[in-house]
Amino acid sequence: LDEKQRPAAEKDAWSNPVAMPKWASVPAAVRTPLTLAPEAERENPPVPTAAVPVTPPAIADTRLDNGLQLVVARTGEVPLATMALVIKGGGATDPKGRAGLSDMTASIATRGTATRSQKQIAAEMEALGASLSTSAGADGTIISVTAPVATLEAAGRILVDIVRNASFPAEEFDRERGQSLDKLSVALKDPGTLSALALRRVIYGDAPYGAVTTPETLRAMTRDELVAQRDRWWRPDNAALIVTGGVDREQAAAMGNRLFSGWQSIGPAAIAPALRAGTAQAPRLIVIDMPGAGQAAVATAVRAVDRNDPAYPDLLVANAVLGSGSNGRLFQEIRTKRALSYGANSALAARADDGMLIAASQTKNESAPEVVAIFLAEFDKLAREPLDAETVGQRKAYLSGAVSRQAETSGGFAIILAGLVQQGLPSAEAARLVERIAAVTPEAASAAAAANTPSARASVVVVGDAKLFIDKLRAAHPQVEVIGIDSLDLNRPQLRK
Structure with missing residues (x-):
């Protein structure tokens, strides 16, 4: 049931809406029960074998021609790779009273660009055998594609289009905010979820890490604030491109330069909060x-x-x-x-x-x-x-x-x-x-x-x-x-x- 359809003043009901059915019982056992063998007769477990040596992948950390940090790690010979753009800052950069803005910005960025609709993005990714994901945490936002090596650059072009040209359609913003409000209204009635949110406030107080997404912060957001968040923080001097999988350093660098050559930082660099955790709070x-x-x-x-x-x-x-x-x-x-x-x-x-x-x-x-x-x-x-x-x-x-x-x-x-x-x-x-x-x-x-x-x-x-x-x-x-x-x-x- 959509929370908007809940009758006014109706209380939560924790009991089952219908009586539990009567289940068929298990037939009585007819065979001789199994018993443990005496301790002296039991088989010993196999002894551990020698540890298998693991060689970590070599990591190359360089920069593309536009200054974007490039981190490449070839993790194997399987022809599959991941390209992830990491934008530093995350929830710690959300303005006061707008907790959840970074997360909302990442969620809606994939809903359309100036030249692609959400359906076109999904159709192109499916045709490439690729997947697209976004997430935002306390310290950053990640937008990534995983695809066969043969189609990774084509999938990367969609990633670049999203990062640079996400249009944040008003109807998508309204829909996502409405769904988020419904989810949050349910989550805040769950003791486990609520205890975790409240404890974050207790530990970090009014510091950036202490901010919690609430119905009030969601309702206060505007579509223009999502655009401003993208323009301020999503820039090459505040990001890193990570390429892992069946791609070597030279391939990744050439691909990165072709994809991101036109992406430039404009204006002064954004500065993240110096004290994201604030000062220690008294225990409560x-x-x-x-x-x-x-x-x-x-x-x-x-x-x-x-x-x-x-x-x-x-x-x-x-x-x-x-x-x-x-x-x-x-x-x-x-x-x-x-x-x-x-x-x-x-x-x-x-x-x-x-x-x-x-x-x-x-x-x-x-x-x-x-x-x-x-x-x-x-x-x-x-x-x-x-x-x-x-x-x-x-x-x-x-x-x-x-x-x-x-x-x-x-x-x-x-x-x-x-x-x-x-x-x-x-x-x-x-x-x-x-x-x-x-x-x-x-x-x-x-x-x-x-x-x-x-x-x-x-x-x-x-x-x-x-x-x-x-x-x-x-x-x-x-x-x-x-x-x-x-x-x-x-x-x-x-x-x-």
């Missing part, structure tokens, strides 16, 4: 009261090192111990041992300025205080207790495998390179990621955790039906702030209207 514990919520979402975060910090790989490994995958401590404590949730995890956000280490889970309302206690205890444990070599070794293998798998495809390696470019790191760092992870010692990971994860530095946001847990939570944390859903304002760092 906040409950957003959502009466009738079927579950409570719990999110905990600490401000962490930026991507360029030498301790970043160390903290990445420490975070993997805390909450990466089903072997992370949070998953083991919250799901495996206590069955309080289907899952719990943590992530370290890579940023050009101070990042954020965030842990999240959803649970029944009544057990929210217990999950808060586990989060804070595990943050402290990570900060206080030295990590052992076996645990660190296992987590390094997990991370190295994830990076290596991502780097196997042209698109995956392009994303790695794009992240480094946005965050101001040398592109050559992409070839050293696995090496840097492998070099992390238990002592270094422990030191990074001790500096970043003490619970005294952590902020917590709980979104749920407060009447079911607030007394227990307040008994353990008298400083808790309660904000009713009708009083919540994500446009303000205080989160109150």
Whole structure:
């Protein structure tokens, strides 16, 4: 149902609209049950084989004739390649009161140019066997095409047309904004989504990284502001072209010069905010009261090192111990041992300025205080207790495998390179990621955790039906702030209207 069609004042219903059917039962077992063989008779698992050597792709970092940075990495012999244009700045450059402008600009850029309609763009890309994608994050915007090597330049011509000549049709802008408002109205009723948005405000306050897309910022946007955003930030002296896959450096450079030779920077260069993360905010514990919520979402975060910090790989490994995958401590404590949730995890956000280490889970309302206690205890444990070599070794293998798998495809390696470019790191760092992870010692990971994860530095946001847990939570944390859903304002760092 379209949210616009919801009758006025109608409340959300969390129960199933129809009664559950009666399912057929499974027939009773008739065979002899299987049993485990005695320990001495069981087969031993195969021993690990020698590690397969992995040669990272050679990365060439040069400039095209118009000054545009060119990063090329031949990732294999498969005749498929990715061409990605990275525009630095991203959401951190959104004007005050216009959070989400960079994302909206990237989304609508593909809806038509001065010479191509949206349907023509789609038809041409399909005929070339290519795909087109756009995304905008905190530090940059990425517009990319992936295509067979034989048609990559033709797909690149469409990419260039979009970057230089996107027309941002008014009807497409109105449609996209309307759809975004509908999606957001639904998302803001989800405890998990709302807790993450509110926690970003708590960690970064009124700084650029703290800005959150809201119905108010979407409604305030105009089509002309999208054009201005493109004209100010989408320029060769604020961008990089990344080419990965079955293309060598000479091919990529020649292709790049043919495609981008007419693209020039006009006027003074745009200057991104110097302090995207702002100053550190005082820790807070906040409950957003959502009466009738079927579950409570719990999110905990600490401000962490930026991507360029030498301790970043160390903290990445420490975070993997805390909450990466089903072997992370949070998953083991919250799901495996206590069955309080289907899952719990943590992530370290890579940023050009101070990042954020965030842990999240959803649970029944009544057990929210217990999950808060586990989060804070595990943050402290990570900060206080030295990590052992076996645990660190296992987590390094997990991370190295994830990076290596991502780097196997042209698109995956392009994303790695794009992240480094946005965050101001040398592109050559992409070839050293696995090496840097492998070099992390238990002592270094422990030191990074001790500096970043003490619970005294952590902020917590709980979104749920407060009447079911607030007394227990307040008994353990008298400083808790309660904000009713009708009083919540994500446009303000205080989160109150």
